[in-house]
Amino acid sequence: MTPDQTADRPGSTHRFDLVVAANRLPVDRVEAPDGSTSWQRSPGGLVTAMESVMQGRDGVWIGWSGEAGDAPEPFDDSGIRLHPVALSAQEIQHYYEGFSNDTLWPIYHDVIVPAHFHRTWWAAYERVNRRFAEVIAELAAPGATVWIHDYQLQLAPAYVRDLRPDVRIGWFDHIPFPPVELFAQLPWRRPILQGLLGADFLGFQRKADADNFVRACRRLLDLPTRSGQVTVGIGDSERLVRAAAVPISIDVASLADLARTPAVQARAREIRDSLGNPETLLLGVDRLDYTKGIRHRLKAVEELLREGRLANPGTVFVQVATPSRGRVEAYRQLRTEIERTVGRINGEFASIGSVVVQYLHQSYGRAEMAALYLAADVMLVTPLRDGMNLVAKEYVTARVDDGGALVLSEFTGAWHELRTAYVTNPHDIDGLKDVIVAAISDSRQVRRRRMRAMRKRVADHDVNAWAGRFLDLLARDSGPADGSRSGGSTTS
Incomplete structure (x- = not known):
């Protein structure tokens, strides 16, 4: 898509009633063969979820453009005002690749790989969070609603409150929030909690995540807590910060309509035909990340093939792995390990002209993904830890x-809603193998009953319901602190 490059006129002071801030803008700059550039919508859950929220509102999305150096001028894209924030090459390395993805990400995902702590990374994290807060403060109208997203911007709520105490501030956590025993490892645990407590309302994917945050405030900051609320401030400045589970969702109507189009349904048939019309088509779709359980999944498929519990030939496993954080060492190692495993499986079980595992290290558009979903007999969603x-x-x-079967890790936020999925503990390879076989071998009637229940749940709790609930909870007046300080701390 080509945006309307309508930059703000010099001296423009337009402010917005809704200000959304996230690490990234919802678009990526792409270069055509002729050298021209345009912006295209980015893949990812946040972009999909927030697009419908922003449409038709007097709102602005603040985020990094994805490129080092000066920020592009603000512009409109698909009806959304976008305001880029500049990051230098060093800040990308220290704030984003370093502190966000090599310090916070491991801690928040059960330390599947070791976290690294560097004071220079922390300094960059502080600096970038403050820069975001300054842009938010500049663009927010009086009394505006400010919605800050995710672990990269945990200090921004308090910075915004210092600059603009008149606005309503919400923060949403797209990833797990760790138990206090893990969170306590962070040398900067106190300022992170204090940064988050600048918000009026904090939304999390699961109740357990909200509870973890409240417990961390109680144990590490010695603040009074009660029923999902934290009391901050002293005397007349006391206020309540509320935390609750508000699980994110998707634009159900748009994706369902896309899946019903003749072009997508024809493409689904074409995909199966190109793979040799296998008896069973397994599918995995993940960002290339060590939290997603791709190695465990491949091991389970390999063992099932070796044991003869998956037909060979007759089974094809398609794994889509969207490129991610290629400059972080843990991710480079992961890619190497996965590619070696895929090669080994195909070397042992593939035949001339066909492969058992088709590994696709690239991104696909919505229509192609919808076709893949329709083509797959069994969807393997088996992260070791995932927010949603x-x-x-x-x-x-x-x-x-109403076809297909979903194998779902119990360590996803989605499992708390999609209870009729084929649930698994991905760390238990034997158990994972049994669940995959069950998803394949159960009767069509059983699979359809499971799928219908999940489809109803998702349709009833779509992205608009999620956004509406979050904004309603943010808009509620938390009122003055209610004396919980004198009664001591209470578990949430």
């Missing part, structure tokens, strides 16, 4: 035929 995992909801929504 919208792929699970996308697969369920795209199955407008």
